[in-house]
Amino acid sequence: MSSDSLLAERVFILRKLRDLGGAAYFEDICAASKLPDSLVHRVLLECAQQGLVTVEEEVFQLVELTDKGKATLERGLPEYLLAKTVLHSGGQLPLQDALKAAGIEDRKEQEAAIGWLIRRQLGRLQRTDKEVLVIVAHLPHDELYNLLNKVSTKAVLFKELTDEEKSAIDMLRRRGLVKISSKIKRFYRITEQGLKDAQKEVPPVVTRLTPELIRSGAWRRCVFARYDVSALPPLPSYGFLHPYLEFLDQIREFLVSRGFEEIEGRLVETEFWNFDVLFQPQDHPARELHDTLKVLKPRDKGPLPSEHLLKSVMKMHERYWKYRYDIDVARRLILRSQTTATTINAIVGRRPPFKLFTIGRVYRHDKIDSRHLVEFYQCDGVMGYYGASFKDLLRFFRDLANYLGLEVRFFPGYFPFTEPSVEGYVKHPTLGWVECLPGGLFRREILKALDVDCPVIAWALGLERLFMAMYNIDDIRLLFTDKLGKGVDRGISW
Amino acid sequence: MPTIRIPISDLLSLVGELIPINKLEELLRLLKCEVSDYDGEYLEVTFMEDRFDLSSTEGLARALAILIGKRDPTPSLELHAPSTHVIVDKTVSQIRPYIGCLIARRETPLSSDEIESLMQVQETLHKTLCRHRRKASIGVYDLAKIQPPIRYESRKREDIRFTPLDWSRQLSADEILKYTKQGQEYGYLLERFDRFPLLLDFRGQVLSMPPIINSEETRVTESTHSLFVDVTGLSRDTIDAILRILAASLAERRFSLEAVKIIYDDRVDVTPDLRPTLTTCSPVDLLSIVGTTADVRVVTEALTRLGHRVFVYEDTLLILTPFYRHDIFDITDIAEDLAIWVGYDALSLKPLSMPYTSGSLLPMTDLIRRFRRAAAQLGFREAHRFTLTSDRVLRQLPGREDLQILEVQNPVSSEFAVARDSLMFSLLDLIGSSKGTPLPIRVFEVGPVIIVDDSEPRGVREEYHAALVQVSSDASYEQVQGALLAILKLLGFNQIRFLPSEAKGLFISGRCAQVLVGDTLIGLLGEVHPQLLERYAIDHPCVAAELYLNALETIRKTNIPQG
Numbered sequence A: 001m002s003s004d005s006l007l008a009e010r011v012f013i014l015r016k017l018r019d020l021g022g023a024a025y026f027e028d029i030c031a032a033s034k035l036p037d038s039l040v041h042r043v044l045l046e047c048a049q050q051g052l053v054t055v056e057e058e059v060f061q062l063v064e065l066t067d068k069g070k071a072t073l074e075r076g077l078p079e080y081l082l083a084k085t086v087l088h089s090g091g092q093l094p095l096q097d098a099l100k101a102a103g104i105e106d107r108k109e110q111e112a113a114i115g116w117l118i119r120r121q122l123g124r125l126q127r128t129d130k131e132v133l134v135i136v137a138h139l140p141h142d143e144l145y146n147l148l149n150k151v152s153t154k155a156v157l158f159k160e161l162t163d164e165e166k167s168a169i170d171m172l173r174r175r176g177l178v179k180i181s182s183k184i185k186r187f188y189r190i191t192e193q194g195l196k197d198a199q200k201e202v203p204p205v206v207t208r209l210t211p212e213l214i215r216s217g218a219w220r221r222c223v224f225a226r227y228d229v230s231a232l233p234p235l236p237s238y239g240f241l242h243p244y245l246e247f248l249d250q251i252r253e254f255l256v257s258r259g260f261e262e263i264e265g266r267l268v269e270t271e272f273w274n275f276d277v278l279f280q281p282q283d284h285p286a287r288e289l290h291d292t293l294k295v296l297k298p299r300d301k302g303p304l305p306s307e308h309l310l311k312s313v314m315k316m317h318e319r320y321w322k323y324r325y326d327i328d329v330a331r332r333l334i335l336r337s338q339t340t341a342t343t344i345n346a347i348v349g350r351r352p353p354f355k356l357f358t359i360g361r362v363y364r365h366d367k368i369d370s371r372h373l374v375e376f377y378q379c380d381g382v383m384g385y386y387g388a389s390f391k392d393l394l395r396f397f398r399d400l401a402n403y404l405g406l407e408v409r410f411f412p413g414y415f416p417f418t419e420p421s422v423e424g425y426v427k428h429p430t431l432g433w434v435e436c437l438p439g440g441l442f443r444r445e446i447l448k449a450l451d452v453d454c455p456v457i458a459w460a461l462g463l464e465r466l467f468m469a470m471y472n473i474d475d476i477r478l479l480f481t482d483k484l485g486k487g488v489d490r491g492i493s494w
Numbered sequence B: 001m002p003t004i005r006i007p008i009s010d011l012l013s014l015v016g017e018l019i020p021i022n023k024l025e026e027l028l029r030l031l032k033c034e035v036s037d038y039d040g041e042y043l044e045v046t047f048m049e050d051r052f053d054l055s056s057t058e059g060l061a062r063a064l065a066i067l068i069g070k071r072d073p074t075p076s077l078e079l080h081a082p083s084t085h086v087i088v089d090k091t092v093s094q095i096r097p098y099i100g101c102l103i104a105r106r107e108t109p110l111s112s113d114e115i116e117s118l119m120q121v122q123e124t125l126h127k128t129l130c131r132h133r134r135k136a137s138i139g140v141y142d143l144a145k146i147q148p149p150i151r152y153e154s155r156k157r158e159d160i161r162f163t164p165l166d167w168s169r170q171l172s173a174d175e176i177l178k179y180t181k182q183g184q185e186y187g188y189l190l191e192r193f194d195r196f197p198l199l200l201d202f203r204g205q206v207l208s209m210p211p212i213i214n215s216e217e218t219r220v221t222e223s224t225h226s227l228f229v230d231v232t233g234l235s236r237d238t239i240d241a242i243l244r245i246l247a248a249s250l251a252e253r254r255f256s257l258e259a260v261k262i263i264y265d266d267r268v269d270v271t272p273d274l275r276p277t278l279t280t281c282s283p284v285d286l287l288s289i290v291g292t293t294a295d296v297r298v299v300t301e302a303l304t305r306l307g308h309r310v311f312v313y314e315d316t317l318l319i320l321t322p323f324y325r326h327d328i329f330d331i332t333d334i335a336e337d338l339a340i341w342v343g344y345d346a347l348s349l350k351p352l353s354m355p356y357t358s359g360s361l362l363p364m365t366d367l368i369r370r371f372r373r374a375a376a377q378l379g380f381r382e383a384h385r386f387t388l389t390s391d392r393v394l395r396q397l398p399g400r401e402d403l404q405i406l407e408v409q410n411p412v413s414s415e416f417a418v419a420r421d422s423l424m425f426s427l428l429d430l431i432g433s434s435k436g437t438p439l440p441i442r443v444f445e446v447g448p449v450i451i452v453d454d455s456e457p458r459g460v461r462e463e464y465h466a467a468l469v470q471v472s473s474d475a476s477y478e479q480v481q482g483a484l485l486a487i488l489k490l491l492g493f494n495q496i497r498f499l500p501s502e503a504k505g506l507f508i509s510g511r512c513a514q515v516l517v518g519d520t521l522i523g524l525l526g527e528v529h530p531q532l533l534e535r536y537a538i539d540h541p542c543v544a545a546e547l548y549l550n551a552l553e554t555i556r557k558t559n560i561p562q563g
Helices: A003-019 A026-033 A037-049 A067-075 A078-088 A095-101 A107-119 A143-153 A163-174 A192-198 A211-216 A243-257 A307-320 A327-331 A340-346 A390-404 A444-449 A463-471 B008-015 B021-030 B057-067 B090-094 B112-127 B173-179 B181-189 B236-252 B283-290 B296-305 B331-342 B363-377 B424-432 B477-490 B530-535 B549-556
Strands: A023-025 A053-065 A092-094 A124-127 A132-135 A178-190 A268-270 A295-297 A333-335 A354-363 A375-384 A408-412 A418-428 A432-442 A456-462 B003-007 B034-038 B042-046 B085-088 B098-105 B136-142 B150-156 B195-200 B206-209 B227-233 B256-263 B268-271 B277-281 B309-313 B316-321 B441-452 B460-471 B496-500 B507-517 B520-528 B542-548
Touching (some): A003 A026, A003 A178, A003 A192, A023 A026, A026 A037, A026 A178, A037 A053, A053 A067, A067 A078, A067 A143, A078 A092, A078 A107, A078 A132, A092 A095, A095 A107, A095 A132, A107 A124, A143 A163, A163 A178, A243 A354, A243 A375, A243 A463, A243 B363, A307 A327, A333 A354, A340 A354, A340 A375, A340 A456, A375 A390, A375 A463, A390 A408, A390 A418, A390 A432, A408 B331, A418 A463, A418 B331, A432 A444, A432 A463, A456 A463, B003 B008, B008 B042, B021 B034, B021 B057, B057 B112, B057 B296, B085 B098, B090 B150, B098 B236, B112 B136, B136 B206, B136 B236, B150 B227, B173 B181, B195 B227, B206 B227, B227 B236, B236 B256, B236 B268, B277 B283, B277 B331, B283 B296, B296 B309, B296 B316, B296 B331, B363 B441, B363 B460, B363 B477, B424 B460, B424 B542, B460 B477, B460 B549, B477 B496, B477 B507, B477 B520, B520 B530, B520 B549, B542 B549
Parallel strands (some): B085 B256
Antiparallel strands (some): A023 A178, A053 A178, A092 A132, A124 A132, A268 A333, A354 A375, A375 A456, A408 A418, A418 A432, A432 A456, B003 B042, B034 B042, B098 B227, B098 B256, B136 B227, B150 B195, B195 B206, B277 B316, B309 B316, B441 B460, B460 B542, B507 B520
16 A cells, blocks of 8 residues: 555544644554554554654553453452351351362362461461361451452553552462563654644545535545455354254255155153054063153153054054053153154054154153263154055155265164164264164054054154264264353354 | 174084175175174174074074075974973962973083073073063073973072072072172062072972072083073063074074973973964065065075075965064065165165155244244344253242142253253353353244143143343343344234233343233243342343243234244
């Protein structure tokens, strides 16, 4: 940029400096000119090079809080906490109890608390036969803390402190709570030549285009101050949608576009719908306490299905698994462990053709780690029509994987309620092949019990795993918001 | 999924063919098995819960030999008539009512590989099909060390004394439960009875105390050449299935099998039952389940290689499925074997034959989607929280201590013990535990809540709520009220009203409102009371709103969205 192009700004700033009495600190010139700091800095640099101003640099000491100081500011100084605790408990306490009651657990911090308690004469220690007592008679205001607070709220120059404060600051510095850093302040003085240049005729410099300037037409006689357009601005606060929930909508779109009807499910379900109807024997390990979350309150038993359906399911269990079916078990309420509980309910007596799906939360009694959660999502679907066959299921899975841009491969699977069954795997960039596409044809025994007279394809999607494979995420916990700014919902930076 | 670890040399010598590992992996996949580990000596194989016939070296070897065409399927086996019996005393009927047995004879003694394999198959079956020995348990004894006939009876626990496996002296029943490893692990299965089941031979020698432990005297060693096997338990079906799997394994080791008569009070059984299952169907029945076409010879070949014996009679297939396959209920199970043979990957490339159906979303899904978009437009970021949470999060508000909420009987931890009945508290907790987040915080969530409702058949009502929270030094009622108003307008709602409401400790009195659309209450809004903020460790002003989306959905049908 040529110096001519900054002529208007130069004259403008020189006039401001003149009006400030011919000499001023950089910060004051910025404030007076209302121009961006970066621009003022550049103009003054040019002025100095051309002898229009002189610069004096002044070094001064600024007191600032350290990270430790900031933490201490939140909690209070440990010795004062200790003294306060003792005073509130009647003026004396055994040392260990006092430290515990004051919540000072870190060993180093304990040492500091005791040491400074004595040095600051907030209290004293007395050794008895059994223990060491802390004794605090009275407690003045914590001047040291007030000083720390003062440093945190405004810029404090070391030289402007009283002697007493100086020695206190020195003490805080040795404790690592504050630091004293050298800053350079620039002081500009206008020269004779500068004063002459300030007289030059230039159009007025405008920082902000106002409605008045536009309406009066005065903008024609103005020069607009230049911005440093390449400097990065502070980020404004913005709203955004959770990426995983957006992904769930993407899955919904895929399914609706292929003729699937979304159906509603329940989180609190009876074991009848979650297991019995799905051909899972009542003594199956998946139904035990270490696998399924049972509901205790407000009640632990739910409604039974129609007499007719209950009887057919009971007959199916007793005939194939050869045990005594227990209606009380069928009534037990659980947090559903699979969304198949919803789809199977929806097909009872339904006429073909139908294609249904549901997306919702399911629950398992699992230890939480990077691969397991207690609560996660499943999508379950059913496709019922005459001529439905196993290859349609496999083709459907392949189409879905293609739509999501994932590689897929298939292996035989086993689920109590489907036959033939498949387990589909998709490729995760770092975790390798992950199983997330289970499915099969509902067993004929089940369909018969439900009065459905066409073959029905049933499938489920391990949604978290699909999402993790698509975006190379290796920790399932990131899909839920545990702390703001931590999960996959970090926003733009994500 | 169950896993077994077997010496590869033993497996291949039983198959009678040297198969390279990559080829072996491919073949095992056709049997629904996966090689999960291989170190050059041992092979770790994972199999499916419906194929317990593959839970041993012998079972895998048999299936592999048939698969590569080295031998024909054997749907049944020769079984000699019983030469002895077991008398079942009726006192066991309350404890462990059923038993099945078999005798396996051979000239040559067992090798260490064979003993290891026998132990492993027992162990695998105990853990899985036997439901940790509760449903059934297996005992194997050296036939030469016992004198049939056998009695299966129960005795008072204090009258039992014998030397358990791996011990050198006699222990009482209580000592066995207390001191032996098996007793400590499975003792709970007997603990509540005062009589324990016992197997004894003609002389009174104890064979075992099922389902805990065998006696040392009847132990199988490397000089054992013939075996007596028992399975006791609660389910005859499971006992039969296990005996069949064990019989098939022993036959692979060239034992000759002999049945045992079981004499109950009211009937006589003969075990094991090694008859095959017969299925009749046409090839088209099978092919239409799989969704492909093929010549009948191909179908026959596929099923034969997967272990079935197939006879073709005009248009009908007569399929004999071996006795050891307990997963075959009907032709769909056989169709799966056919599908595996054709190959899942090949099937997945065939075109779909689904008929047209019209797709649709639930109205609630549409409302949620529009709401989320509007909230984000107004500058709120979306959170995604669990429905399960802790008492601590839900019961902070004065008056909510005795709140009725859904409680889990067996929570994983106290952090997942109850279900949320509102979203606002979950978001306040989130903000309180997100120290250091730059202000202003504007966050929202839409999701399910579970509300206790006695009039519902499950005792609860499941609804969708939405919550919006703003935290900043200048947060005021008006800001969130404005955002809420804008969101509702974007969704096409009119006649939105805010009526002063009781604060109830949740909000600052005089700074909270009920939100109505027309005359329907659709939510709450207000400046959160500082007492509550303290409890959630939030140190800046906070405004929160909670909306009931089910109520909104009922009204929405007549409104045109603007967003």
